[in-house]
């Protein structure tokens with residue numbers, strides 16, 4: 001008889017080569033950097049100490065988080081700030097054996113405060129280039145449109161980004177989901193596809209399963225961010241299993257934003273075992289209490305994730321990436 005695969009230990013998770021595909025770089029802003037940038041720029045935050053900040057990170061839902069996330073992002077002013085933010089996360093990738101990362105950023109959060117897109121992109125890409133030179137860190141950017149704003153503003157953002165097209169891999173859709181369906185952004189996603197960008201969208205985090213279908217059909221996305229509400233639509237689950245459209249699932253985020261009361265209720269391993277191409281990600285690690293390994297380890301502790309399941313999740317993370325086939329194979333061969 002075959003011995004069952006053991007529960008994956010923290011050591012096992014750490015040494016596993018992984019890709020992270022759902023990480024908002026602004027959501028990796030640690031309280032220490034937030035306070036030091038606020039002081040550097042003379043910005044008045046409603047927090048005085050690290051403890052004040054950490055105490056504020058209690059969320060009831062997505063919107064209660066977004067309010068603090070946009071407030072925190074307000075300390076990012078000059079190119080060096082964007083560099084430092086990116087550098088800290090890429091160093092974390094090195095520590096956690098995250099060999100490739102596709103990171104989201106929200107240009108409108110910065111341009112609406114009068115920061116030039118050039119400042120944002122130059123800071124980010126300089127850090128990405130240094131990490132590539134330093135330890136061959138593989139990384140790419142996904143430019144997200146804020147769905148609570150009108151499509152016209154997303155269209156303008158896409159136009160502004162065209163000079164940096166070769167530094168942006170994909171476009172995405174984030175921010176307040178309820179009441180902002182994918183169909184609102186059909187034109188901008190069509191234009192992005194014509195310009196050669198890959199496409200992803202947050203769907204089925206707080207919004208209904210129908211938003212997942214809409215994102216696939218109306219926005220022609222190649223990946224769904226979150227997507228956990230697919231469980232409400234068994235036909236959709238079967239379709240996701242057969243088409244292998246990836247879901248970038250963020251377990252700690254879902255618990256912290258009260259999508260689930262407890263990690264024990266999370267469907268990620270059920271979906272994995274049903275053959276969906278699910279991946280594990282950290283979303284906004286500084287706000288949700290953990291980076292990528294913490295997310296894997298929470299599945300070990302609460303759901304008994306086995307080594308075999310952890311390896312499959314790591315395999316999925318490379319398969320679901322937008323890397324060229326040859327590069328994917330190179331990473332997959334390490335597993």
Ligand code: HPA
Nearest residue numbers: 024174175176202283284
């Ligand atoms: N959902 C939607 N928008 C976001 C998130 C999220 O989890 N994180 C940052 N922007």
Ligand code: ZN
Nearest residue numbers: 024202225283
């Ligand atoms: Zn997200």
